[in-house]
Amino acid sequence: xxxxxxxxxxxxxxxxxxxxxxxxxxxxxxxxxxxxxxxxxxxxxxxxxxxxxxxxxxxxxxxxxxxxxxxxxxxxxxxxxxxxxxxxxxxxxxxxxxxxxxxxxxxxxxxxxxxxxxxxxxxxxxxxxxxxxxxxxxxxxxxxxxxxxxxxxxxxxxxxxxxxxxxxxxxxxxxxxxxxxxxxxxxxxxxxxxxxxxxxxxxxxxxxxxxxxxxxxxxxxxxxxxxxxxxxxxx
Amino acid sequence: xxxxxxxxxxxxxxxxxxxxxxxxxxxxxxxxxxxxxxxxxxxxxxxxxxxxxxxxxxxxxxxxxxxxxxxxxxxxxxxxxxxxxxxxxxxxxxxxxxxxxxxxxxxxxxxxxxxxxxxxxxxxxxxxxxxxxxxxxxxxxxxxxxxxxxxxxxxxxxxxxxxxxxxxxxxxxxxxxxxxxxxxxxxxxxxxxxxxxxxxxxxxxxxxxxxxxxxxxxxxxxxxxxxxxxxxxxxxxxxxxxxxxxxxxxxxxxxxxxxxxxxxxxxxxxxxxxxxxxxxxxxxxxxxxxxxxxxxxxxxxxxxxxxxxxxxxxxxxxxxxxxxxxxxxxxxxxxxxxxxxxxxxxxxxxxxxxxxxxxxxxxxxxxxxxxxxxxxxxxxxxxxxxxxxxxxxxxxxxxxxxxxxxxxxxx
Numbered sequence: 001x002x003x004x005x006x007x008x009x010x011x012x013x014x015x016x017x018x019x020x021x022x023x024x025x026x027x028x029x030x031x032x033x034x035x036x037x038x039x040x041x042x043x044x045x046x047x048x049x050x051x052x053x054x055x056x057x058x059x060x061x062x063x064x065x066x067x068x069x070x071x072x073x074x075x076x077x078x079x080x081x082x083x084x085x086x087x088x089x090x091x092x093x094x095x096x097x098x099x100x101x102x103x104x105x106x107x108x109x110x111x112x113x114x115x116x117x118x119x120x121x122x123x124x125x126x127x128x129x130x131x132x133x134x135x136x137x138x139x140x141x142x143x144x145x146x147x148x149x150x151x152x153x154x155x156x157x158x159x160x161x162x163x164x165x166x167x168x169x170x171x172x173x174x175x176x177x178x179x180x181x182x183x184x185x186x187x188x189x190x191x192x193x194x195x196x197x198x199x200x201x202x203x204x205x206x207x208x209x210x211x212x213x214x215x216x217x218x219x220x221x222x223x224x225x226x227x228x229x230x231x232x233x234x235x
Numbered sequence: 236x237x238x239x240x241x242x243x244x245x246x247x248x249x250x251x252x253x254x255x256x257x258x259x260x261x262x263x264x265x266x267x268x269x270x271x272x273x274x275x276x277x278x279x280x281x282x283x284x285x286x287x288x289x290x291x292x293x294x295x296x297x298x299x300x301x302x303x304x305x306x307x308x309x310x311x312x313x314x315x316x317x318x319x320x321x322x323x324x325x326x327x328x329x330x331x332x333x334x335x336x337x338x339x340x341x342x343x344x345x346x347x348x349x350x351x352x353x354x355x356x357x358x359x360x361x362x363x364x365x366x367x368x369x370x371x372x373x374x375x376x377x378x379x380x381x382x383x384x385x386x387x388x389x390x391x392x393x394x395x396x397x398x399x400x401x402x403x404x405x406x407x408x409x410x411x412x413x414x415x416x417x418x419x420x421x422x423x424x425x426x427x428x429x430x431x432x433x434x435x436x437x438x439x440x441x442x443x444x445x446x447x448x449x450x451x452x453x454x455x456x457x458x459x460x461x462x463x464x465x466x467x468x469x470x471x472x473x474x475x476x477x478x479x480x481x482x483x484x485x486x487x488x489x490x491x492x493x494x495x496x497x498x499x500x501x502x503x504x505x506x507x508x509x510x511x512x513x514x515x516x517x518x519x520x521x522x523x524x525x526x527x528x529x530x531x532x533x534x535x536x537x538x539x540x541x542x543x544x545x546x547x548x549x550x551x552x553x554x555x556x557x558x559x560x561x562x563x564x565x566x567x568x569x570x571x572x573x574x575x576x577x578x579x580x581x582x583x584x585x586x587x588x589x590x591x592x593x594x595x596x597x598x599x600x601x602x603x604x605x606x607x608x609x610x611x612x613x614x615x616x617x618x619x620x621x622x623x624x625x626x627x628x629x630x631x632x633x634x635x636x637x638x639x640x641x642x643x644x645x646x
Contacts, residue, residue, distance in 0.1 A: 060559065060639050081563045088561015099556045099643060103247035115240045116561035160560065 008167050008199045009034035009057055014066030014076075016052050016222075026052040028222040029066070034168065039190075039200040041213035049222040050203045051172060057201065058091050058170045059083040071167035088116050092161025096173035098153040100145040100160075106132060107141040110159045117164055131159040135189060151182035158189060162198070169193070171202045175209055187212050236566040238573070245574040248546065256578060259535075259542045263582025263622065264589060266532030267615045271590025272597065273528050274611035277521025279598045282606040284517070285510050288428040292506035294331075294471040296478050297427050298324075298485065299464045300499045312463035313499075317452040317490040319459060327484065329470045329477030334363045334425035335462040337446045344438060345403040346392045354388070355437045356404065358446035363423045364439070372398035372418030377443045383418040388436035402438070414440070425466030428509045453493040461494070467503075478505050525611075532618065535582060536626040543575050543630035547637075554634055555642025564635035571631035572624060579623020583616045590615070 011032040018024045027049045034040055044050045055061040056068050059075045062083075068075040071090045078086060092113075093099075100109045110128035111119075119127070132141050135155040145153050154174060161169050171190070175183030187209065194200055202213060210216045214231040217224055249256045299312055314337060325333050339356040364374035364383055375381040382402060389396040396402070396416055404412045423439060440446075442460065450461045469477040485491060485501040492501060547554070554567055591607075598605040 055640055058559075060643075081565075084558065084561055084563040084566075087559060093559050095559075095643065099552070099559065101244075101553055101556055103251055104244070108243075112557070113560040115236055116557070116563070116566055118237075121237075121239065164561070 006036045007033055008036045008038070008071055009201070010067070010069040011053070011057065012067045012069075014053075014056060014063045014068060016049075016056065016061070017064045025222050027056070027063075030219075030222070030224055031066075032217060032224065034199060034201060036167070037194075037197055037199055038215075039194045039213045040202070041210035041216045042201065042203045042219055043205060043207070043210045043216050044219035045205060048219045050219045053219065054170055054172055054201065054203050057168070058093060059086040084116070088113050089164045090167050092164070092166040092169045094154070094157050094161050094169065094171040094174045096176040098145070098150075098157045098177070100153055100156055102145055105142045105144055106137060106148065106156045106159075109145070109156055110163050113160060113164045127163060128159070131162055132156070134162075135159045149182075150178040151185060154178060154182075154186055155189070158186070158193075162193070168199045168201060171200065173204055174202065175204075175206070183209070236562070236569055238569075241566075241570045241573045242577070244570055245577055248550070248574060249577065252546075255542060255545075259538045259578050260582045260585065262535035262538035263532070263579055263619055264535075264586040266528070266535035266622075267583045267586025267619050268590035268593060269528035269531045270525055270618075271587055271608075271611060271615050272593040273521060273524045274608045274615075275591060275594030275606075276597045276601075277517060277525070278608035278611070279594070279603050279606045280601070281514055281517040281521070283603040284513055286604075288506055288510050288513070292426075292428055292509075294469050294474065295425060295506045296467045296469055296474070296481060297425075297464070297504050297506075297509070298467065298481065298501070299427075300491065300495050300501050302499060313495065314448045314450065314461040314463045315491040315494040315501075316462045316465045317450065317455070317459045317494075318461075319452045319455045320490045321462075321465065323484060323489065324465065324467060324481065327477065327480050329473040329480070330467050331470060332362055332468040334360055334466045334468065335442070336363070336425065336464050336466065337442065337448055337460075337462045339440055339445050339447075340407045342405040342407060342409075345405070346396055346400065347394055349392050349394075351391060351436075354391075355435055356440055356445075357423075357437055358440050358442045359423060359425075360442055363425055364418065364420055365424055368420045368422050368424060370419045370421050372416070375417050375439075375441045377441050379417075379441060380412070380414050380444075381417040381441070382414045383420055383439040384416055385437045385439070386419060386421050388438055389419050391436045404438070412445075425468065427464065427466070428506065428513070450494060452490050454488070454490055461490075474505055474507070478503055532622060536579075536622040539575050539578050539623055539626035540630060542578070543571060543627050544633070546574065547571060547630045547634040550634075551637055551642045551645040554637045555639045555645065558637070558639035559643060567637070568631040568635040571634045572627045575627020575631070576620055576623040579619045579621070579626070580616075582623070583619025586619065587612055587615055 011030060014027055014030045016027040018026060042050045056063050063076050070086060073086055075086055107128045110131055111124040114124040129141055132138060135158055137152060137155050140148060140152060175186055190200060204210050211230050216228040216230055218226045300315055321333050321335055324330060337358045339358050341356050343350050343352045344354040361374045361376055370386060375383060384396055398416055398418060400416050402414050402416055446460060448461055449458045452459045481503040485503060557567055595605050
C-alpha cells in the first residue's frame with residue numbers, strides 16, 4: 001500500500017473479546033490509522049476499551065479478529081517472541097504507575113530495553129546517559145527509583161521508552177500519578193519529543209491532557225464514537 | 236540477553252533479600268558439606284588402608300581355609316597346611332619364600348614382676364622378620380630360645396621391654412620357658428593385611444622349637460607340623476600365574492584339601508585381592524553414607540525452589556516490566572534461572588571448604604591420613620549448580636509464562 005510509507009500504525013477491523021465467565025467485548029470492529037510523526041489522544045471513560053486498544057497496538061495482547069500493523073509488522077499475526085521484539089524495538093511504553101525496575105538505577109532502567117535488544121554494556125550506558133540528560137535528569141543517573149520524585153520517575157520512564165528509538169510511543173495516563181504542575185511538565189516534554197519527530201498515542205480520561213494532541217479519538221463501549229481534530233487549538 | 240546483566244539483576248535481588256537468600260544458601264551448604272565430608276573421609280580411610288597393604292604386601296599370596304560362600308577371612312582357622320604342603324608350595328615356579336604361621340597357646344607372659352595373661356603368641360619362621368619390619372635388634376634363629384615382640388607388646392609392660400631382656404612364658408601345661416627378647420618389630424612379613432587394623436600386643440617365637448601342632452600328613456604318612464595359614468612371597472612379575480598354580484595345587488592333592496571339611500574352601504588370595512576387597516567394602520560404605528548426605532542436598536534444592544517461587548510471585552510486576560520493554564520468555568527464564576543457579580553455586584562454594592574442614596577433623600579424630608577426593612569436590616560444585624538450576628526450572632518457567640498485562644496490574 002502506498003500510504004504505508006508514512007503510516008506508523010494501522011488498526012483494521014479489530015475486535016477483542018475476553019472470556020470472563022461470559023464473553024465480554026472490549027473492542028468491536030475498530031479501525032484507526034496513526035501516521036508517522038502524529039500525536040493522537042484516546043479518550044473515554046474507564047471500561048470503554050481504550051486501554052485494550054493500547055495493549056493491542058503495543059503488542060502486549062493479540063486481537064480476537066482484525067489486524068494490527070505497527071511500522072510494517074503485523075502484530076496480530078506475530079509469535080510471542082516476535083511480539084516481544086516489537087515491544088522492545090518498535091514501541092515505547094509510558095505507564096501511569098511508571099513501572100520502573102525498583103532495584104535498578106535510572107540509567108539501568110533506561111538501558112533495559114537495550115539489554116533485550118542485544119546492545120553491549122558500554123553503548124547501552126552511553127545511550128542511556130544521553131537520553132537521561134535529554135529529559136533533564138543528567139544528575140540523577142545512578143539513583144534508584146525510590147530516590148526520585150514522581151515526575152523524575154516518569155522522566156526516567158520516558159527516557160526508557162525512547163531508548164530503542166521506537167516508531168511509536170504509547171502513553172497510558174502518563175500524568176495520572178503526578179501533581180498538576182509535574183503533569184504539565186511531562187506533557188511539555190511530550191510536545192518537545194513530538195516536535196522532534198516522535199509519534200505519540202496517549203490514553204487519558206482528562207480533556208485538558210487530550211487537548212495537547214493533534215486529534216482526539218473518543219472511544220465508548222468498544223467503538224470509536226468520533227475523531228476530533230484539535231491541532232488548531234495547540235500553540 | 237547478556238549473562239552479565241541477568242547476573243546484575245540477580246545480585247540486586249539477592250541483596251534485597253539477604254536473610255532469605257542466606258538461609259536458602261545454608262540449606263545447600265549443609266548438603267554439599269555433608270557429601271564432601273563423607274566422601275573425603277571415605278577416600279582418606281581407603282587411601283590409608285590400601286596404601287598400607289600395597290607398600291608392604293605387593294607380592295604376597297595368602298593361603299588359608301574358609302567356609303564356602305563366606306568371603307571373609309576367618310580367624311578360627313584349622314591347622315591343615317602340613318610341612319609336606321609347604322615343600323610342595325616351595326617347588327612351584329615363581330614362589331620365592333613360604334612363610335607359615337601358627338598360634339602357640341600360653342597361659343601368660345611375665346616380664347620382671349609383671350604378668351600378662353592370655354597374650355597372643357605367634358610362631359613364624361625367622362625369614363618372616365627382615366629389616367623392613369625390625370625396629371630394634373635382630374630376628375631369632377631356628378632352635379633359638381629367643382623371641383621377637385611387636386611395639387605394642389614392648390609397651391604393654393610398665394617397664395618397657397627392650398632387646399636383650401628376659402621374658403617368661405607359662406605354657407598350658409604349667410611349664411615355664413625363659414626366653415630372650417632379641418628384637419622389636421612393627422609387624423611381620425606375610426601378615427594377613429586385615430590383621431594390621433587390629434594390631435594387638437604380640438610375641439613372635441620361632442616355629443622350632445615352640446610350635447607343636449601336628450597332624451599325620453596323608454601324603455607323607457608321618458606326623459608333621461601343620462599350620463592354619465601360609466603366606467607365599469612370589470615373583471611380583473608373575474603374580475597371576477603363580478597364584479593360579481598355587482590354587483590348583485591346593486584344590487588338588489594337597490594335604491590341606493584332605494584334612495579340611497568338604498565345605499571348606501582353600502583360597503590363595505593376593506595382596507591385590509585384599510586391596511580390591513577392602514576398597515570395595517569401603518567404597519560401598521562411603522557411597523551409602525554419601526547417598527544419605529545427598530538427601531540433605533535434595534532438601535537444599537527444595538529450599539531453592541521454594542524461595543524462587545516466592546520470588547516469582549513477588550516480582551510479577553518486574554516480569555511484566557521486562558516483558559513490556561522487550562524481554563522474551565527465555566530472557567525472563569534466564570533471570571530466574573541465574574538466580575537459582577547463583578544460590579546453588581554460592582552454596583557449593585561455601586559447602587566445599589566446610590565439608591573439607593569437617594572431613595579433615597574426622598580424619599584427625601580417626602587417626603588416618605587426610606586425602607582429598609578431587610573428583611567428589613568437582614562433582615559437588617557441579618551438583619550444587621545443577622541443583623540450583625533444576626530447582627529453579629519450574630519457578631523460572633512459571634515466571635516466563637506470566638501474562639504481561641496481568642503482571643503490570645499486579646501490586
